[in-house]
Amino acid sequence: MKDVILGIDIGGTNTKYGFLDRDGISLAHGEISTTSGDTVHDFLRDFYQEVHAKFRKIEDEARLIGIGVGAPNGNFYTGTIENAPNLKWHGSVPLAELLQTYFKVPVYLTNDANAAAIGEMIYGGAKNMKNFVVVTLGTGLGSGIVVNGDLVYGDDGNAGELGHTLTNVKGTGRVCGCGRRGCLETYVSATGIKRTIYKLLADSIDYSELRGVSFNDLTAEMVTQAAKRGDKIAIDAFEYTGKVLGVKLADTVAHLSPEAIFLFGGLVRAEEFLFDPVRYHLEKNLLPIFKGKVKVLPSGLGLNNTAVMGAAALAWKELER
Known part of the structure; x- marks a missing residue:
C-alpha cells in the first residue's frame, strides 16, 4: 500500500x-x-x-x-x-x-x-538548491523564500511579502488592494500588466489589437498572445513589467544572495517577452559582487x-x- x-x-x-x-x-x-x-x-x-x-x-x-x-x-x-x-x-x-x-x-x-x-524544492527545478526565491505571478504577486534549505516564515509566519514592497517611495504609485500606493504587485501581476496596457494605450496613438477591449474583459493571456503576434503595446507592456520586476529583484538578491529566482504563474507563458527584460534589468542593477551569479528561471513544475x-x-x- x-x-x-x-x-x-x-x-x-x-x-x-x-x-x-x-x-x-x-x-x-x-x-x-x-x-x-x-x-x-x-x-x-x-x-x-x-x-x-x-x-x-x-x-x-x-x-x-x-x-x-x-x-x-x-x-x-x-x-x-x-x-x-x-x-x-x-x-x-x-x-x-x-x-x-x-x-x-x-x-x-x-x-x-x-x-x-x-x-519547487521537492518536485521542480530547485531539487539541489539550498537558497532560492519563487515569485508567483497571478492576480497578485507572491513569493516564497528558501534559505539554507528551509522556507523563511519570519517571526509571525508572514515573511516573504515581496508583492507588497514598494516600487514608488514618493507615495504617488498605483493604489494597491492593501490600501497603500506603489506596491510591486500593482505593476507586476496579471492585474498589474492590465493597468500598464491601459496606461500605454492612453499615452499612445499606436495601433493595438487590445485598444478595443474593455478592462474587465482584458486578460493577461490576451496580452501574451498579442505580444507573440507582434503587437507593440503588448510588447512594451512586458518590457515595462520586466524592468520593474528586474530592478526590484536586484534588491532581493542584495538581501538574500539566492542561487536562482524562479518565476511561476500565468505571466510566465509570455516566455522571452517577460524573461529577457527581467534578466537584463536585474543584471544591470545588481551589486558587482552578485553579477553573473543569479539565474532567473521558469518554474520546473510546469503549469x-x-x-x-x-x-x-x-x-x-x-x-x-
Whole structure:
C-alpha cells in the first residue's frame, strides 16, 4: 500500500485537490467550488463528502498520512487563514484544525506562494538548491523564500511579502488592494500588466489589437498572445513589467544572495517577452559582487496542478523532518 498526501489549493473561486505520492504522482484529483455554502463549515462539509468519495476509489492501494494546504493569507505557525480578501470567510479561520477533525491526520497549511516554493524544492527545478526565491505571478504577486534549505516564515509566519514592497517611495504609485500606493504587485501581476496596457494605450496613438477591449474583459493571456503576434503595446507592456520586476529583484538578491529566482504563474507563458527584460534589468542593477551569479528561471513544475503539488510537498517535507 502506498502512502499519499492530500494536497489542497484553496482559491477564491475553486478549490483543487489531489492525492499525491512521494514522487508527486497523483492517484486521484478533483475540484470543488470554494463558494459552496455560506460559511467555512458549509464548505468543509461539502469538501469532505467530495474528497471522501474520491478516496474510496483508491483506498485499496493508498493510505492517507497527511494533508498539505496552500491558501491565500495562510499562516504556517497558526494553521489559520487570516483575513484573506478574496475569500468569503472573514476574520481568522482555523482551517488546519477544522480539517483535522474531518480527516484525523496531521494538517500543514501555508500561503500559496510558500507552497509553490516547497513544491519547487521537492518536485521542480530547485531539487539541489539550498537558497532560492519563487515569485508567483497571478492576480497578485507572491513569493516564497528558501534559505539554507528551509522556507523563511519570519517571526509571525508572514515573511516573504515581496508583492507588497514598494516600487514608488514618493507615495504617488498605483493604489494597491492593501490600501497603500506603489506596491510591486500593482505593476507586476496579471492585474498589474492590465493597468500598464491601459496606461500605454492612453499615452499612445499606436495601433493595438487590445485598444478595443474593455478592462474587465482584458486578460493577461490576451496580452501574451498579442505580444507573440507582434503587437507593440503588448510588447512594451512586458518590457515595462520586466524592468520593474528586474530592478526590484536586484534588491532581493542584495538581501538574500539566492542561487536562482524562479518565476511561476500565468505571466510566465509570455516566455522571452517577460524573461529577457527581467534578466537584463536585474543584471544591470545588481551589486558587482552578485553579477553573473543569479539565474532567473521558469518554474520546473510546469503549469498543471502545480499548486496542489506544492501543498502536498509541504506536508511531505514536514512529516519527514
